[in-house]
Amino acid sequence: MISMLQPLWWFALPLLALPLWWHMRRRERTKTEALATARFLPQAAPQQQRVPQWIDRLLLLLRLLLLLNLIAWLAVTVFPWRGDTVLVHENLGRDVVARESAAAGMASASVVVLPPDPLAWLEAHRFEFRRNARLLILAPGLPMPARRPEPGLALTIRVLPPAGTEPLRPAVRHLVLATTGEREPQWRAMIAAFAAAGERHEIAQAPTPETELVIWDRPGDPPAGWRAPLWWRTSAPPAGAMAVASAGIRLAVADTSQGRSWSSPDWPAQDPDKARAIYEAWRQLAFEPAPYRMPSAEFRASGSATAPEARPSAWLALSMLALFILERVLAHARRN
Template sequence: MTSLQPWWWAALPALLLPLWWHRQKRQRTAAELLATARFLPSSAPQQRRIWRWTDVLLLLARLLLLAALIAWLAVTVFPWRGDTVLLAPGLPADWVEREVAAAGMAHAERLVSELPPLDRLHRDEHEWRKDARILVLARTGTVPMPARPPRLAHAVTFRLAPAVSPPPPVHRVVVAAPAERLARWQALFKAFGSGGARYELVAAPDARTALIVWDRADPPPPAWRAPHWWRAGAMAGQRVPAAGLPLAYADTPQGRVWTGMPWPPRDETQALALYDAWQALAVAPASYPLPALALAPTGGVTPAGGSRAAWWPWLLAGLLFTERLLAHARRS
C-alpha cells in the first residue's frame, strides 16, 4: 500500500469540481408565462450570478478540505531540510563548534537525536533536499559499523569526539553457600573486582542478576532465574576447555549452568584462571565502531512516504466543520 500512496496526488484535478459546482446556479427560479406575454417578442432569459462573501469562503473551505484529504491519503512528505548537523546528546560544546566551523556549516540547522545516526538517516532521509549536506557528530565507539557500507542519497560526514571512559560495570551476583565457605566466595569476587568490574553480592536474584553461585547440597528454588549459574560437581553438557579448566555448560530453564571449576578456588592461580574463563565465555563481544569518514551519495532509495502527522485528522475535522457551517450560512 505504501508504494501506491503517492499516486493519490494524481487526484489533484478533483479540485476543479468545487469550482465547477460553484459556477452552476444551484437554485433555479420557477418561471410562469403571463397571459399578455404572447404579444411580446420572445427572448432567452438572462440571469446574473452575484457572489456573496459566504460563497467565496465556502469555495475556499471546500478546496482546502479536498486538498487536505488528498494529501492525507498520499502521505507524501516533501523534502524541506537543507544543510544539517546531526548531534548525539552529551557532546562537548567547544568540540562541536570547532567541527561545525571546520565543515563550513555554521548556519546549518542543528538536530539532537537520541537514535543512532544511521538509524535516523535511514528513517528520515526523505526530509532532506537533494543538495543538502549532513554532518554527523557523535562519540567514538558509539556508532556501530554496519555489515555493509550505508547507501544514502545525501553526502554525509561523520566526525567523532574522543571517547569517555565508561564507569566500571556492576555485576549482581547471588552466592548461596554455607557460612563456612561464604567468606571464601566473598574474597573471590572481591579479587575479581580488582580487574575493573564491580561485583555486588545480593541474597536473592532479580532482573539484573548476572550470576548465581549455588554451593549447597539441596536443589535451588525453581523460581530462581539468571543468565549464568555456577554449580559444584560435573554434569553432562558442552565441554569448553578454557584457561586450563575443564569447564562444561548446559542450558536449563533456569539459565546456563557451568560446572567443572574449582569449588571454590584454593589459591590465586585458580582464581585467575576462573576469572579469565568467565570473562572469555560469559561476556558478549563488543561490535566494531564506525570510524570518522565521509560518505558520498550512492543513490540510495529515498522513501516515498512519511508518517502522518498526529494533528492531521484534527485539521480535516476542522475544515469539514467550517465547510458545513458556511454552507448553512449560505442557505439562510
C-alpha cells in the same frame, strides 16, 4: 532531472478552477416553442435558470478531488525542503556543537537532536533533504550497522566524548561466594583472573538485588530465600539438566526456582587457561553482547538519494482509480 522538476507540478493547482468554471458555464439546452397567446405579451429575450441538484455538487467535488489527486501523484507529495543539518547527541555541550559545526563549514546549518537510530531516520527522511544538502552527526558513538550505510547525501559522522563525562571505569560484577575454607583460595584466585577482562568483582556473603552470580560450593542445598540470575554449583546437576559445551567447558544447565543453575566438574580452575575458558563461557552464555560502535566516517554524495522520488505512492494511484470510476458512474447517472 525528472525528479528535480517533479515538485513543480504543485504550481498546477490553479487548474482546479477549470471544473468550477465548467459547472458554472454549463446550461441546459432545451427546445423552446412559442405559445399561441405569446403575441399578446411584450417581446423579451428568453432567459433560463438551472437549479443545481445534489448530484451536480457531488460530481463537481469528485472532479476536483480527481484533479488534485493527479497533481499530487505527479508531484509525488515529497518536497525536499531541508538544507545543511547537524544531528547532535543530547549530552553534547553547545560549545562543542558550535566548534565542530564551524570546523565542518556548517556554522549556519540547522541543529536537530539525534534520534535513537540516526541511520534509520536518515533512510526514512532522506527525501526531505535537498540534493546539495550536507549532514553532520555528532555523537559519542553509534551502533555499527549490519551493512555499510549508503545515505546518498554528503554525510560526516564524528564520534566525540559527551560533555562532562568521567573516564570509563571497569564494570562491577556482584558475586556471592559460598564455599569451604579449603577451596576458597582457589575460587578467589579464579575470580581475580577474571579482572584481566577489565572488570571488577565484589564478593558478598549473601545475595542482594545487584547480585549476578552465586557460587555454591558447599554440601547440601542453599537457603530457600536466596535468588540470583545465575548459579554455579559443584554438586550433581538437577534432574532434567541440559548438557552444554561452551569455550571448552562442560556444563549442565537447568532452570530452577532460585535461578539458572550451572553444574560443571571443571571448576574451580587450577590454571589461568582454565580460568580464561570459564570466563569466556560465562560471557557468552550469561552476558548480553555489547554493540560494536561505529567509528568516525565520511560518505560522499551520490545521485541515488533522489531516484526513488520518481516512484509515487501506491495509495495515490488506487485512490485516483477509485475517484475516476465514481466520477464516470455519477456522470452516466446524471445524463440518464
